[in-house]
Amino acid sequence: MRIIKALIKKEFWQIVRDPSSIMIAVILPFILISIFATAINLDNNSIKTGLVIEGNRQQINDIIASFDGTKYLDIIRYNSRKEAQRDLINGHIRAMVVIPNNFAQSFMAGQSSPIQVITDASDPNIALFASAYIQGIVATAQKILLEIYGYNKNTGISIEQISWYNPELKSRYFILPNSIAIIMTLIGMLLTALVIAREWERGTMEALLTTKASKFQILIAKYFSYYVLAMISVAFCTFLSVIVFAVPFNGSLAVYFVSSSLFLFVSIGIGLTISTLTRNQFLAAVTAAMFGFLPAVVLSGGLFEISSMPKIIRIFTNVIPATHFVPVIKNLFIAGNIWPIIFSESLYLLIYGLLVFALLYHLTEERLER
Amino acid sequence: MSNVIEISHLIKKFSRPEILALDDISLSLEKGRVIGLIGPDGSGKTTLIRIMIGLLKPSSGKISVLQLSPEKQTKLLHQKIGYMPQKFGLYEDLTVLENMNLYADLQGLSEECKKTQFEKMLKFTGLAPYVHRLAGRLSGGMKQKLGLGCALFGSPQVLFLDEPSVGVDPISRRELMKMIYDLKADGITVIWSTSYLDEAENFDDVILLNEGKVIFYGHPQKLTSIVKNRVFLTGDASKSPRAVLRELIKSNAPLSDGVISGKNVRLVLRKNQQIHEVKLSPANPRFEDAVIDILGGMNMQVSAIADQIQTDYSGESVICADNLTKKYGDFTAANHISFNIKKGEIFGLLGPNGA
Amino acid sequence: MLCGLIKPTSGKGFILDADMIKDPEKARAHIGYMAQKFSLFSTLSVRQNLNFFAGVYGLKGSYKQQRIDQMIEVFELAKHLNQAAGDLPLGFKQRLALSCAIMHNPAILFLDEPTSGVDPLTRREFWNHINSMVDTGVTVMVTTHFMDEAEYCDRIALIYEGNAIKIGAPDELKTANETMEDAFIRLIEHYAQEKVHEDH
Numbered sequence: 039m040r041i042i043k044a045l046i047k048k049e050f051w052q053i054v055r056d057p058s059s060i061m062i063a064v065i066l067p068f069i070l071i072s073i074f075a076t077a078i079n080l081d082n083n084s085i086k087t088g089l090v091i092e093g094n095r096q097q098i099n100d101i102i103a104s105f106d107g108t109k110y111l112d113i114i115r116y117n118s119r120k121e122a123q124r125d126l127i128n129g130h131i132r133a134m135v136v137i138p139n140n141f142a143q144s145f146m147a148g149q150s151s152p153i154q155v156i157t158d159a160s161d162p163n164i165a166l167f168a169s170a171y172i173q174g175i176v177a178t179a180q181k182i183l184l185e186i187y188g189y190n191k192n193t194g195i196s197i198e199q200i201s202w203y204n205p206e207l208k209s210r211y212f213i214l215p216n217s218i219a220i221i222m223t224l225i226g227m228l229l230t231a232l233v234i235a236r237e238w239e240r241g242t243m244e245a246l247l248t249t250k251a252s253k254f255q256i257l258i259a260k261y262f263s264y265y266v267l268a269m270i271s272v273a274f275c276t277f278l279s280v281i282v283f284a285v286p287f288n289g290s291l292a293v294y295f296v297s298s299s300l301f302l303f304v305s306i307g308i309g310l311t312i313s314t315l316t317r318n319q320f321l322a323a324v325t326a327a328m329f330g331f332l333p334a335v336v337l338s339g340g341l342f343e344i345s346s347m348p349k350i351i352r353i354f355t356n357v358i359p360a361t362h363f364v365p366v367i368k369n370l371f372i373a374g375n376i377w378p379i380i381f382s383e384s385l386y387l388l389i390y391g392l393l394v395f396a397l398l399y400h401l402t403e404e405r406l407e408r
Numbered sequence: 409m410s411n412v413i414e415i416s417h418l419i420k421k422f423s424r425p426e427i428l429a430l431d432d433i434s435l436s437l438e439k440g441r442v443i444g445l446i447g448p449d450g451s452g453k454t455t456l457i458r459i460m461i462g463l464l465k466p467s468s469g470k471i472s473v474l475q476l477s478p479e480k481q482t483k484l485l486h487q488k489i490g491y492m493p494q495k496f497g498l499y500e501d502l503t504v505l506e507n508m509n510l511y512a513d514l515q516g517l518s519e520e521c522k523k524t525q526f527e528k529m530l531k532f533t534g535l536a537p538y539v540h541r542l543a544g545r546l547s548g549g550m551k552q553k554l555g556l557g558c559a560l561f562g563s564p565q566v567l568f569l570d571e572p573s574v575g576v577d578p579i580s581r582r583e584l585m586k587m588i589y590d591l592k593a594d595g596i597t598v599i600w601s602t603s604y605l606d607e608a609e610n611f612d613d614v615i616l617l618n619e620g621k622v623i624f625y626g627h628p629q630k631l632t633s634i635v636k637n638r639v640f641l642t643g644d645a646s647k648s649p650r651a652v653l654r655e656l657i658k659s660n661a662p663l664s665d666g667v668i669s670g671k672n673v674r675l676v677l678r679k680n681q682q683i684h685e686v687k688l689s690p691a692n693p694r695f696e697d698a699v700i701d702i703l704g705g706m707n708m709q710v711s712a713i714a715d716q717i718q719t720d721y722s723g724e725s726v727i728c729a730d731n732l733t734k735k736y737g738d739f740t741a742a743n744h745i746s747f748n749i750k751k752g753e754i755f756g757l758l759g760p761n762g763a
Numbered sequence: 764m765l766c767g768l769i770k771p772t773s774g775k776g777f778i779l780d781a782d783m784i785k786d787p788e789k790a791r792a793h794i795g796y797m798a799q800k801f802s803l804f805s806t807l808s809v810r811q812n813l814n815f816f817a818g819v820y821g822l823k824g825s826y827k828q829q830r831i832d833q834m835i836e837v838f839e840l841a842k843h844l845n846q847a848a849g850d851l852p853l854g855f856k857q858r859l860a861l862s863c864a865i866m867h868n869p870a871i872l873f874l875d876e877p878t879s880g881v882d883p884l885t886r887r888e889f890w891n892h893i894n895s896m897v898d899t900g901v902t903v904m905v906t907t908h909f910m911d912e913a914e915y916c917d918r919i920a921l922i923y924e925g926n927a928i929k930i931g932a933p934d935e936l937k938t939a940n941e942t943m944e945d946a947f948i949r950l951i952e953h954y955a956q957e958k959v960h961e962d963h
Contacts, residue, residue, distance in 0.1 A: 040513055041513060041514055044510055044513030045514070048502065052502070056501060240495065241496070244463060244497060245491065245511075245558075245559075246497075248461055248491040249511065250483070250514055251514045405463050448884055449853045449881065450853070578944050579948055606910070650894045650897060653894070654898065668890075668915045669933075670914055696883060696911075699883065700883060706887040706891075707887075711837070711896075712836070713837050713838075713895050714895040714898060725777075726902040727778055727902065728775075729776050730774055730777075733774050735772045743924075743925040745774075745922075746927075747930055752901065754893070755905070755917065755920070756907060756918070757905070758913045758920070758921050758922065759908065
């Protein structure tokens, strides 16, 4: 334990004294998150939304009042669906809500009653915000209506949502979780890819190997130090996103912590493995960038939908740890704890990480030649 | 048994590229001596040291260090030896004290033990004023001392130094030699590889390696004695020493070695040979003379380069420096340096590293 | 500084007729420079290195080819032409670095720690070439920390803490029975003592 502690202390001094690691752990996340945050344009409290009421207004006054009362949407009334659609196409409004002719009757008859929501998905973030707010408003209105008209198990408002322009909603919004995954890959894989190679190049590995320290202890100290550095960075990113830029986070922090840890376990392992195999900082950096970092950016499903990739690449994406982390973190931010995904992906990362550690342990020689 | 290291028929082959690094080496090294490991580049010095400390496996043959097998009892052996690799094995981004703490902890020293050892080591190395300086910002000599100090934590019985003098100025080299002999007095055995032959004369024993074979093992003076009565100085007041040497080489004089030494030429004659062309005055043989001789002597050929050079410039003074000064902030790298260099002159700038 | 690679804070320097401060380009054309650790491209072959440095020094056409061929012949590089410079034995690396430095026929050769880490036999071979060049009138300036290498020089400037504390022929710096190293240490200690006196 004393040996591991001494090694960890050493790693921390090295991290603190190396401006590039601070750069990657703190400054880069700040830049990435800031770019992301400004790019999604968070002026969401005034999304222009059209409201079309086709039927009798009196019976649904409460719903209309809910829409009018919100500060998140800027409600513009239209008399006909056509007018609203025209403005949506023009870009005057970003979303429209249609309360159809027979809504009131069917609701009072205790049936499921649809409200139509059309969003302009050419700006997916705004579309996403708009539809989220509309859902919220409708849910509140439904509660009020049910209190007035009584409860029937079929009664309720259903929302038929249509996205125009970009029906897949491939959103820049998802860049947020992905950018955190990228930052974690940077620290977990790129920085660690340098550290063992650096020890070989500077001849310090030789000195370490002739001390009491075993290869297990040397590896654990490296895993731990870079894990802590990456977690600090993750905390910082999350703070920036959630507190400063008011991005919603719907999942559990404990799950977030565990899945991030597992993801780093794999990434750090891969980085150290690259470092051990190359024993050369330059080569290690190039290898980590080519086989670790770039695929994490391009193929993890954060930027491009995996389902639309060719089959061979789809199979390959499984090798990239980020592929199994991005869905979890994406859901944690946007949707909340989706247990089946969390369990299956976490198990995958855990097994993957253990395999990588076993490989790394096997590759790490206590002698100079392999 | 008083031998610390026993080696018999040790062979080390590397693949890719295929090299026979050590070719059937057998040695018995005595306890409590300072043993120099010398030889040309690529002769296998570093490989031999690394095998002795278990960082490389022998391809065949037997080796034991302190009655332990470096191959199988590696960790046990590491607790009994100290090793300073080339470039000293220091963390340049850690301070002197942080390096000391790290290596002391890695050798499992207790806090009490650390305190006394640190005190002793700082006194021994004179590094006390620099404990908070980054190791990367120490001079070569200080790095060397720190590296040595760190290798000594855990009170090793055998100390291995791999090329400790590279990049270190002569004053520091002498200090290191003195420190090593202080250690020897405590009973430590030291294995020291070097390509500085002038260092070798100070060792108790030397092992001379060439192309993976042991050419000589014994007291350095025993080796030096093989060129006894064969070393001479010659000079000609009317000619430059370069001209004298060139003419000797051209006339196929039976020389094993010939180097310029100030205004004279230092010659080592081949065995049982005489020269009558020039006046010779006997000189004290040096270890290096013997090494060159035993390695087969230098290549006695006039370089063909002279025919390919045209020097069509004239003028007496070729380089003229007048009060040159270079400052980096507070640090003066060059302070009012002036000199003139004439055509066809060899002008040396001699100084410790970083001078 | 004399190569014009760094600019002095004050003072003057001339390489032949060229002022190294006002006209460093011209001054540099007279110089061949061989750096410590031989600034070769270790992944390029011997021939590629020769070609590259010939190009850098502005050699062209048939003259360039002629010079390269001469270097290959003189330094016996023919066997290793297609080998990567980084894989060469040290002695050959040194030869290649030297041939790259003198390809453009410089009047002056700067050698920066040329034999650091090189064994004595290889070092002799190197100086054999250097001596031959000097005989034809090439001027050599060499920095070294090897004391026996200093003996090869006609004159030495002893540099300590940025000051030239002594300039003279090797035999002038040494007293009888002193090795160069003894002399070096004596002179530096003497200098350091005097400095202490001055400071008081």
